[in-house]
Amino acid sequence: MSFYLLGAIFLGWSLGTNDAANVFGTAVATRSVKYRMAVILTAIFVILGAIINGRPGINTLDSITPQNLLSAFVVSISAGIVVIVMSFLKLPVSTSQAVIGGILGVGFVNHNIEWHRLIKVGVCWVSTPIGAAIISFLLYFIFRPLINKITNPIKRNNILKIGLVIAGSYGAYALGANNVANVIGVFVGEGNGMLNPLTATIIGGSAIAFGTLTYSKKVMYTVGKNLVVLDSFTAFIAVLAEAITVYIYALIGVPVSTSQAIVGAVLGIGILKGIRTIRKKTLRNILLGWMATPVIAAIVSFGIFKIIKFVKPY
Numbered sequence: 369m370s371f372y373l374l375g376a377i378f379l380g381w382s383l384g385t386n387d388a389a390n391v392f393g394t395a396v397a398t399r400s401v402k403y404r405m406a407v408i409l410t411a412i413f414v415i416l417g418a419i420i421n422g423r424p425g426i427n428t429l430d431s432i433t434p435q436n437l438l439s440a441f442v443v444s445i446s447a448g449i450v451v452i453v454m455s456f457l458k459l460p461v462s463t464s465q466a467v468i469g470g471i472l473g474v475g476f477v478n479h480n481i482e483w484h485r486l487i488k489v490g491v492c493w494v495s496t497p498i499g500a501a502i503i504s505f506l507l508y509f510i511f512r513p514l515i516n517k518i519t520n521p522i523k524r525n526n527i528l529k530i531g532l533v534i535a536g537s538y539g540a541y542a543l544g545a546n547n548v549a550n551v552i553g554v555f556v557g558e559g560n561g562m563l564n565p566l567t568a569t570i571i572g573g574s575a576i577a578f579g580t581l582t583y584s585k586k587v588m589y590t591v592g593k594n595l596v597v598l599d600s601f602t603a604f605i606a607v608l609a610e611a612i613t614v615y616i617y618a619l620i621g622v623p624v625s626t627s628q629a630i631v632g633a634v635l636g637i638g639i640l641k642g643i644r645t646i647r648k649k650t651l652r653n654i655l656l657g658w659m660a661t662p663v664i665a666a667i668v669s670f671g672i673f674k675i676i677k678f679v680k681p682y
Contacts, residue, residue: 384579418573
């Protein structure tokens with residue numbers, strides 16, 4: 369079991385390198401929060417979110433995953449490879465899509481894909497960025513009048529910095545609660561050697577935290593700086609909208625993409641500020657990454673699993 373868990377730890381690390389950008393990228397890019405503080409807060413709250421609220425998503429993913437350690441290992445490794453490549457390319461991607469792509473690749477080999485269970489996840493993929501954009505609209509119009517009442521610029525700036533720390537910490541909590549299922553959900557079950565939910569959330573949350581602490585800076589700037597130019601106020605709105613969106617799905621029990629949530633929220637701000645503020649090249653690259661992620665993960669997991677079965681049939 370310990371060998372197979374290396375796949376989950378690798379995936380958790382790669383998720384942390386990519387998805388830390390989604391909770392503090394806008395704050396770091398606007399120089400409202402220092403990078404070191406951002407990654408430390410993210411690591412702490414990711415673990416808390418995973419342990420306290422991570423089980424519903426794990427239960428959902430567990431229901432569509434083959435109860436087999438080798439299959440789980442292949443899914444984790446395949447998804448992790450895709451996510452870390454995207455992190456190297458400075459692109460925020462959906463770890464949820466990478467994991468589902470990995471599950472599909474293994475499922476094609478084993479001929480046991482449960483398509484009806486994937487519909488719920490697929491619908492949530494589409495609704496995540498749209499929902500985040502709508503929430504960012506609403507939050508903008510709720511908080512804008514309140515911020516405008518603060519005439520002292522120093523006081524306003526300090527309040528927004530505190531707000532960004534709170535919103536980012538909440539976003540990190542939501543990240544752990546929702547995405548720990550992507551990391552470790554395939555290893556949870558009643559089969560031989562599978563993990564119980566509590567142990568799984570501790571391992572998964574810690575792996576994500578480690579990725580956040582070691583290799584998350586590049587993607588932070590893609591999300592926070594290169595898509596739409598934000599100020600402290602709009603950065604706060606974007607992070608809070610992302611956090612609310614992801615936490616709602618954590619409660620529902622569907623692992624969704626924090627990348628899609630933050631990009632949807634940032635785009636919502638971009639539309640409010642004027643469509644010309646959106647950097648279309650960066651948006652195009654992000655969208656291409658989203659579309660390619662599940663396909664590439666499925667191909668990688670299919671190939672790895674085929675090779676393993678050829679070398680050592682079982």
